[in-house]
Amino acid sequence: SNPFEVKVNRQKFDILGRKTKNDVGLPGVSRSKAIKKRNQTLLKEYKEREKTNVFKDKRFGEYNTKITPEEKMIRRFTLERQQNYGKKNIYNLNEDEELTHYGQSLAEIEKLNDIVDSDSDTEERGTLSAELTAAHFGGGGGLLRKKVSSEQQDEEEEKPKSRKELIEEMIAKSKQEKQERQTRRESALELTEKLDKDWKEIQTLIARKTPKSERKDKEVEKPKPDEYDMIVRELGFEMKAKPSERLKTEEELAKEEQARLQKLEADRLRRMRGIDEEANKKRPSHMSADDLADGFILDKDDRRLLSYKDGKINIENEEEEGEDEEEEGEEEKEEGEEGDNENEEESQEESASEDEDDATDGHSDLESDLESEGEAAENKEEEKDKTNENESQNVEKLDAKREAAKSELPYTFAVPESYETFKSLLAGRTIEQQLIILERIQKCNHPSLAVGNKAKLEKLFGFLLEYIGELATLDLPELRTIDKLVLPLYNLCQMFPEAASDSIRFILRDAAHDLEEVIEVKGRATLPGLDTLIYLKIVSLLFPTSDFWHPVVTPAFMYMSQLLTKCRITTLQDVVKGLFICCLFLEYVSLSRRFVPELINFLLGVLHISLPKSQAQGYTVVHPFTPVGKNLELLLVCDKEDLKSWEKQNVPLSIVTRLKEASRTEINHTRLSCLALCFDLIKKCAALYESLPSFHEIMHPVRILLTKHMPVNEYPEKMQEWYHSALKELENKVKHYTPLVCEKKKPVPLKQYTPKIVKVLEFGRKQAGSKKEQERKQLIQRHKRELKGAIREIRKDNQYLARMQLSEIMERDAARKRKVKELLGSLATQEGEWKAMKRKKWKN
Numbered sequence: 001s002n003p004f005e006v007k008v009n010r011q012k013f014d015i016l017g018r019k020t021k022n023d024v025g026l027p028g029v030s031r032s033k034a035i036k037k038r039n040q041t042l043l044k045e046y047k048e049r050e051k052t053n054v055f056k057d058k059r060f061g062e063y064n065t066k067i068t069p070e071e072k073m074i075r076r077f078t079l080e081r082q083q084n085y086g087k088k089n090i091y092n093l094n095e096d097e098e099l100t101h102y103g104q105s106l107a108e109i110e111k112l113n114d115i116v117d118s119d120s121d122t123e124e125r126g127t128l129s130a131e132l133t134a135a136h137f138g139g140g141g142g143l144l145r146k147k148v149s150s151e152q153q154d155e156e157e158e159k160p161k162s163r164k165e166l167i168e169e170m171i172a173k174s175k176q177e178k179q180e181r182q183t184r185r186e187s188a189l190e191l192t193e194k195l196d197k198d199w200k201e202i203q204t205l206i207a208r209k210t211p212k213s214e215r216k217d218k219e220v221e222k223p224k225p226d227e228y229d230m231i232v233r234e235l236g237f238e239m240k241a242k243p244s245e246r247l248k249t250e251e252e253l254a255k256e257e258q259a260r261l262q263k264l265e266a267d268r269l270r271r272m273r274g275i276d277e278e279a280n281k282k283r284p285s286h287m288s289a290d291d292l293a294d295g296f297i298l299d300k301d302d303r304r305l306l307s308y309k310d311g312k313i314n315i316e317n318e319e320e321e322g323e324d325e326e327e328e329g330e331e332e333k334e335e336g337e338e339g340d341n342e343n344e345e346e347s348q349e350e351s352a353s354e355d356e357d358d359a360t361d362g363h364s365d366l367e368s369d370l371e372s373e374g375e376a377a378e379n380k381e382e383e384k385d386k387t388n389e390n391e392s393q394n395v396e397k398l399d400a401k402r403e404a405a406k407s408e409l410p411y412t413f414a415v416p417e418s419y420e421t422f423k424s425l426l427a428g429r430t431i432e433q434q435l436i437i438l439e440r441i442q443k444c445n446h447p448s449l450a451v452g453n454k455a456k457l458e459k460l461f462g463f464l465l466e467y468i469g470e471l472a473t474l475d476l477p478e479l480r481t482i483d484k485l486v487l488p489l490y491n492l493c494q495m496f497p498e499a500a501s502d503s504i505r506f507i508l509r510d511a512a513h514d515l516e517e518v519i520e521v522k523g524r525a526t527l528p529g530l531d532t533l534i535y536l537k538i539v540s541l542l543f544p545t546s547d548f549w550h551p552v553v554t555p556a557f558m559y560m561s562q563l564l565t566k567c568r569i570t571t572l573q574d575v576v577k578g579l580f581i582c583c584l585f586l587e588y589v590s591l592s593r594r595f596v597p598e599l600i601n602f603l604l605g606v607l608h609i610s611l612p613k614s615q616a617q618g619y620t621v622v623h624p625f626t627p628v629g630k631n632l633e634l635l636l637v638c639d640k641e642d643l644k645s646w647e648k649q650n651v652p653l654s655i656v657t658r659l660k661e662a663s664r665t666e667i668n669h670t671r672l673s674c675l676a677l678c679f680d681l682i683k684k685c686a687a688l689y690e691s692l693p694s695f696h697e698i699m700h701p702v703r704i705l706l707t708k709h710m711p712v713n714e715y716p717e718k719m720q721e722w723y724h725s726a727l728k729e730l731e732n733k734v735k736h737y738t739p740l741v742c743e744k745k746k747p748v749p750l751k752q753y754t755p756k757i758v759k760v761l762e763f764g765r766k767q768a769g770s771k772k773e774q775e776r777k778q779l780i781q782r783h784k785r786e787l788k789g790a791i792r793e794i795r796k797d798n799q800y801l802a803r804m805q806l807s808e809i810m811e812r813d814a815a816r817k818r819k820v821k822e823l824l825g826s827l828a829t830q831e832g833e834w835k836a837m838k839r840k841k842w843k844n
Helices: 027-040 040-049 069-085 130-137 153-159 163-206 214-222 227-235 250-273 316-328 331-360 363-405 419-426 431-444 455-474 479-495 495-523 529-540 553-566 572-588 597-607 639-647 655-661 664-688 695-711 715-730 771-844
Strands: none
Touching: 027 040, 027 771, 069 331, 250 419, 250 431, 250 529, 316 419, 316 655, 363 572, 419 455, 419 572, 431 455, 431 715, 455 495, 455 529, 455 695, 479 495, 495 553, 495 655, 529 572, 572 597, 572 655, 597 664, 597 695, 639 664, 655 664, 664 695, 664 715, 695 715
16 A cells, blocks of 8 residues: 555566566565564464473383483483573573583582681581570670670570670680690590500411311412402503613714724734733732831822621632632732731730740840841742732733733724725735725724725725635636625625726626737626626625616626627636626616526527537527537536436536546536526526416427427436426416407497587577476576575574564563563662651651
8 A cells, every 4th residue: 555665566578378477576574474474373383382282201211111211310300401401592692501500509518508617627617606606606795795694684684695605615615625635636646556556466376377178278268359359450660661772873872883993903002012900900008007107199199908707807708809819910009008018917926935035034035136137038028029920920811911902903904095005905905804904994994984985995995805705816706705894895785886896897897808809809898807797696695686777787798698699608617607698687677577598598598509510400499509610518527427416506607717637427417407507597587477368489499499309318317307307497477378369449420411519598598408498407406496495494484583582581570670660669668767767757
């Protein structure tokens, strides 16, 4: 009806055929309808939210038989605490929680019903006297009234006591009560002490020894301790964790080791020079009673050392000290002690003679003096003899100590500046001594101790490599010494990897250049010496061989492959060297499983030179081996006795230098050992390369040679076992081939010239591909619209409830203000009436 509440929804353009909805809106009417609807529904629910007209048992788990009563009680208690935890209204700041302590409300505890007395008495704690209670809680009359008997009540009423007198009387009574309590406690303590003394006196009379049979019964009756008690006791006696010391750094450890070695070297040098440390130690000399102390010096400690044992002076200790001094060669002190002993003997003799002379004449003093002078002269001669003997013994002992100190190794070494000094340092030493020298050089010259030590130790690595090569080139190579020297070499390599790799690469580069020069000049080359082979072995020990590329291992790998392909095999020594290189190849590729064709070709050639010339047909041999020539049949053994007497043994590397002096039987045995080693290497190669797809094609020449050309029946039984195991390893491998198939591809369709029809939709409408997509978009749009409407309604409901709550609060506040105003008005009228009555009284 109100025209101002009408809203007209105008459109910018009128479209023909389109039906318009909600052209005219009535927001006031719709708002009143919504409020009316909420008054009938939402307001009704809000007012009846805590009211029920039906009795429901809402106790948790009341009718659930699966829950135990204890669980029900615990769960109910937690639910009750949860309900009382939060505030009922977040806007009401005046609402407070009821705090509890051990189930009691703090509001009740704060009333201070139980006031504890200030005295620290445990007997009557918390109790108050009647006077104190009356004074504090009995009203004003308690302070102005005294508790008296019924007879004197009338007299007391006439003479009331003042407040000060009552308080003083109350304080006196409390002190008197405290004193009485103290006396009672002291008397109780005295009685308990007396009772304990009496009990101790009686206990000795009561105590008696129980017989063994009864003790056993009692012991059997004792229950065993529980496991829990045992664990608790163990934990009680368990050691507590203590903080450990800090781990020392590498520099600190190096400094400590250097200091230790320097101290040991100083001791060794002192022993070598014959200076005895114990002889320099000062011991207090013996002082007799006749000493006048003319040479008394404050700096010296001339007091005598006394030792006690079992409460008595230990005299044996002095005698032992005297013997030690004789051994150490302290002649002056010995003479002093002996002289003192003689003086004591003389004094004893003189005292005895004096006792005798008392009975006789007084002229006997002269005779006793003469006798004592003669005895002193004889004692001096004996002393000289003894001192000479002691001196000779001490000199012999010192000479023995000097020789022992000279034979010992020094504890500190400087890093040698040249190879000659390094070689002279190790010359004539045993393997153990050489290792100790190298270890002490590293410890005394650690890089963290000085600036130039790093460069010196890097040079030491080169010197050690050169020394190992020199040991390998001897007529009788010291392979055991080389094996022991690899450990310090490895330690230096770990400390300085760059310098170590440079040193070894330099050696490999020189060896490769020498090989190329020999091939250019002569056209053919021989396998290198034992030193180069040992260097190749050291490379595998110092550096990782499984890397795809390594600055040291890769050049060594290439150099070994050149040795197996370019060096001619002319002697049995060359065969041994070549088999050693094959073993190194297998060691290098054991982890990476890299294929080495030179290894397979060389093993095929070794089998080829073990056959007679007549059977060397039907297969191909690769360089350095030739199908025809004078160096064939290097491993062929025709002597049947040597075949029978052969036993399987490892081929030592040192045999390379000893083959020239060996007999024919030893040479034949070496040939057979090389052939057995070849079979073993073929077996290892088959196990290593079995995963290759071309394994059978690679091993095909080796298999043909083993099956068709090898004279197996002529070999010993052990050799035949090695042969059959290698052949079995080759033949047991299954061929793994996958047929070649063309790659499957999706066929490309031919281009067609049919027009592509695209549906053109009306402007403004949302385009979609198919009917399903259109329906899906419509559903999404409807869902969005409904969601927005629901959010809007929820927001309006919350606003309505907030208005209702605010109106309730305002009504409560208005009622409270009204009641307060009424109370204040009644009090004001009461006060006015009282004042009027008072004025009237004063007037009267």
